[in-house]
Amino acid sequence: MNLALITIGNELLSGFTVDTNAAWIGKKLSKIGVQVSIHITIDDRVESIVSTLKSVSDKNAVIVTGGLGPTHDDVTSSAFFKYFDDTPQFSEEYWEVLTQRFLKITSTIPDLNRNQAMIPTKGTTIPNPVGSARGLQYEKDGCTYFSLPGVPNEMKAMMTESVLPFLEKKSHHNLIVRTIRTTGIPESALAEKVDIILREHPDVSMAFLPQLIGVDIRLTGKIESKISSCQHELESELGDLVFGYDNEGLENVVGTLLLKKGLTLSVAESCTGGLLAHRLTNIPGSSAYFKGGITSYSNEAKMKLLQVEEDTLERVGAVSSETAIEMAEGVRKLLKTDIGVGITGIAGPGGGTEIKPVGLVYIGFSMGEQSYAKKFIFSRDRKGNKYLTSQVALNMIRLTLKK
Amino acid sequence: MNLALITIGNELLSGFTVDTNAAWIGKKLSKIGVQVSIHITIDDRVESIVSTLKSVSDKNAVIVTGGLGPTHDDVTSSAFFKYFDDTPQFSEEYWEVLTQRFLKITSTIPDLNRNQAMIPTKGTTIPNPVGSARGLQYEKDGCTYFSLPGVPNEMKAMMTESVLPFLEKKSHHNLIVRTIRTTGIPESALAEKVDIILREHPDVSMAFLPQLIGVDIRLTGKIESKISSCQHELESELGDLVFGYDNEGLENVVGTLLLKKGLTLSVAESCTGGLLAHRLTNIPGSSAYFKGGITSYSNEAKMKLLQVEEDTLERVGAVSSETAIEMAEGVRKLLKTDIGVGITGIAGPGGGTEIKPVGLVYIGFSMGEQSYAKKFIFSRDRKGNKYLTSQVALNMIRLTLKK
Numbered sequence: 001m002n003l004a005l006i007t008i009g010n011e012l013l014s015g016f017t018v019d020t021n022a023a024w025i026g027k028k029l030s031k032i033g034v035q036v037s038i039h040i041t042i043d044d045r046v047e048s049i050v051s052t053l054k055s056v057s058d059k060n061a062v063i064v065t066g067g068l069g070p071t072h073d074d075v076t077s078s079a080f081f082k083y084f085d086d087t088p089q090f091s092e093e094y095w096e097v098l099t100q101r102f103l104k105i106t107s108t109i110p111d112l113n114r115n116q117a118m119i120p121t122k123g124t125t126i127p128n129p130v131g132s133a134r135g136l137q138y139e140k141d142g143c144t145y146f147s148l149p150g151v152p153n154e155m156k157a158m159m160t161e162s163v164l165p166f167l168e169k170k171s172h173h174n175l176i177v178r179t180i181r182t183t184g185i186p187e188s189a190l191a192e193k194v195d196i197i198l199r200e201h202p203d204v205s206m207a208f209l210p211q212l213i214g215v216d217i218r219l220t221g222k223i224e225s226k227i228s229s230c231q232h233e234l235e236s237e238l239g240d241l242v243f244g245y246d247n248e249g250l251e252n253v254v255g256t257l258l259l260k261k262g263l264t265l266s267v268a269e270s271c272t273g274g275l276l277a278h279r280l281t282n283i284p285g286s287s288a289y290f291k292g293g294i295t296s297y298s299n300e301a302k303m304k305l306l307q308v309e310e311d312t313l314e315r316v317g318a319v320s321s322e323t324a325i326e327m328a329e330g331v332r333k334l335l336k337t338d339i340g341v342g343i344t345g346i347a348g349p350g351g352g353t354e355i356k357p358v359g360l361v362y363i364g365f366s367m368g369e370q371s372y373a374k375k376f377i378f379s380r381d382r383k384g385n386k387y388l389t390s391q392v393a394l395n396m397i398r399l400t401l402k403k
Numbered sequence: 404m405n406l407a408l409i410t411i412g413n414e415l416l417s418g419f420t421v422d423t424n425a426a427w428i429g430k431k432l433s434k435i436g437v438q439v440s441i442h443i444t445i446d447d448r449v450e451s452i453v454s455t456l457k458s459v460s461d462k463n464a465v466i467v468t469g470g471l472g473p474t475h476d477d478v479t480s481s482a483f484f485k486y487f488d489d490t491p492q493f494s495e496e497y498w499e500v501l502t503q504r505f506l507k508i509t510s511t512i513p514d515l516n517r518n519q520a521m522i523p524t525k526g527t528t529i530p531n532p533v534g535s536a537r538g539l540q541y542e543k544d545g546c547t548y549f550s551l552p553g554v555p556n557e558m559k560a561m562m563t564e565s566v567l568p569f570l571e572k573k574s575h576h577n578l579i580v581r582t583i584r585t586t587g588i589p590e591s592a593l594a595e596k597v598d599i600i601l602r603e604h605p606d607v608s609m610a611f612l613p614q615l616i617g618v619d620i621r622l623t624g625k626i627e628s629k630i631s632s633c634q635h636e637l638e639s640e641l642g643d644l645v646f647g648y649d650n651e652g653l654e655n656v657v658g659t660l661l662l663k664k665g666l667t668l669s670v671a672e673s674c675t676g677g678l679l680a681h682r683l684t685n686i687p688g689s690s691a692y693f694k695g696g697i698t699s700y701s702n703e704a705k706m707k708l709l710q711v712e713e714d715t716l717e718r719v720g721a722v723s724s725e726t727a728i729e730m731a732e733g734v735r736k737l738l739k740t741d742i743g744v745g746i747t748g749i750a751g752p753g754g755g756t757e758i759k760p761v762g763l764v765y766i767g768f769s770m771g772e773q774s775y776a777k778k779f780i781f782s783r784d785r786k787g788n789k790y791l792t793s794q795v796a797l798n799m800i801r802l803t804l805k806k
Contacts, residue, residue: 010610011610011612011621012425012429013429013438013439013440013441013442014430014438014580015425015426015429015430015431015432015439016426016430016582016621017614018421018422018423018426019421019422020421022415022418022444023415023419023420023421025418026415026418027417027418036416036418037416037446038443038444038445039415039416040441040442040443040444041443042441042442043440069591069611070590070591071590071594072601110594110595111595112594151613152615153787179419187472188472188474188513189513191473191474192513192514207413207476208472208474208476209419209420211420218419269677272684273680273681273683273684273685273696274680274681274683274696274698275677275681275684277672277681278676278678278789280677281676281677281700281789282785282786284753284785286676287700290700291704292697292698292700292701292704292708293676295677295698297684297694297696298690298694298695298738300694300739304737305695334708335701336703347684349687380556382687386681386684386685
């Protein structure tokens, strides 16, 4: 079963909005064996929408998102009514529902919302459990067309409750997709390392997905046992380079390891400014092992809160191996945890010198009787350097806990 | 001048990777008056690429990203050579350059990289200042075609150094785009509020872009004075609902206000887990006003570091107005700043009760003689609740500083 995805909106074409809906939809569909074979983004003019619907009418299904809101640039319903030659009707009943919903949060319902109460004659509406814009569903020449809002949480609720169950029934085979996440090796070296394994598994297709923090290997196939055997060969070839699977981030992996070992963690951050704590606390239940963090953005905070020695700061500076270790030890002592991590560096764009350039980072680690720091030089922009640093710190924790 | 953007990769269609390149490219192009009229994502098969190139050959320019890497699923060069009926040659010279570059970071260059040394006969190569895959550029029937790698920092460097300057010369008029960012009002109410202004400015096109944290209004037009007059009318109608312009986040706005007033800030976070500090420190130079943050993920940390009273925690609990205020006052005192913010709440999915449901958040604020807290109930998932909380906290700071 193959499907075309159409996302509508000038804001997507002009780059104002990053299209995260498309990725979410693609992922959900792969899981039920439906392949997105093309994804097209167009502007919000009725003619563009109609001609694009025509161009993909050879698919089994078409999902359109966006353009169902109440304002003048929301024209998807009109385009659907035109393409399917339909005459919609105003639903007094739904208008009443909408009015009641609005009165709960504001004193009046804008007239602009009236167009959201128009219902199709030849097609059906798709309920929206979390918002005012309902979707549309039509059948034509063996293809099912869905129109959904572009607001992510509304689109997701409607996909989950209506569209995915419908498509799952129509889809016959489920594709198995497994992702193996690696870090610490460039894409071409990784590809060479696993080349023989790739050749020995003709029923498994393998893709390399390079990202800021590592390269993911995605395996796709129809037979579970063949995917598994390929996966095991890759794992034994790659060893510790593999940090996780599928959607697992390093923060999940580290959390699971800490839980399993019954260890607690605290972090002291300078150049990452809270990002490491933020990533750790993105995991539900993280309060069981993550006790807290200190973002020490000044030397005073480093000394006062983390007991970094004034002498150290004067002798080797805030961005140094010694300071990173003292921060790790300091936060560990302060928050009484088994592990302490201390990060200090220069995220940029300013603040670099010849000896200590932008991107220079020290990560300190303290656990048991052992304290040490590692030095890195990253070459991204401020946000990229922050992110890479948080990733490398999480990887240091993972590798230590795996020993 | 209109342009088609083609992004290549199964990982985009299956949602494994979010296509952030497209948004970046769209934004850069709008600034030089080039409109992306269609964006198509396809899989990495030569036939798909060739047929898609044909389908957009009526445009003035086509940018293709992805599929220039060294592995077996990188077939864009082959598709270009086929579409332009070109016979490429192996460049010993570039192979030598590549080899030298690899030897700097690893002991050997994988043979897989040889295909990156193939150069076109009918077209030209686009230099890649930060990676090994060079781009391709061809002219055919009045349309210029560019092929660039999909790795974001390589694509961006090549766009900036080669493609954008080339297109800017060919583009004749510059579109003016201005975005007015609002928070605290739903899209339809906003649209109704500004409806008359919209009608009175036929030369300015207005789009509403709802997002998690507010609605942006984007104005587009060709004449600066008309955009400005429309903008001023919107500003006086909307007042404090407007928090910034274009790419400005609330963290930028708050940073600028703090700098201007010479005030310093510290934050104590529980349910946001470091996100507020992370956002504040994403701004270069933030160390001038942001002194640090405490992520207190346990009651002990709240008492020990922030001097939250044990009695308060026992009487009204960690998620309460009182605790939020004591956290704000505590961090302010600890880090000796003019302003302290304290956040406590239940991000979910677990931890909620009937009286204190998931999404309940208190934000405490302390400045001068004044301390207070506000209560919110958010209804997103964990990450959404964290993000909304950080946004509302920043907005509280902004509104206080604007007074």
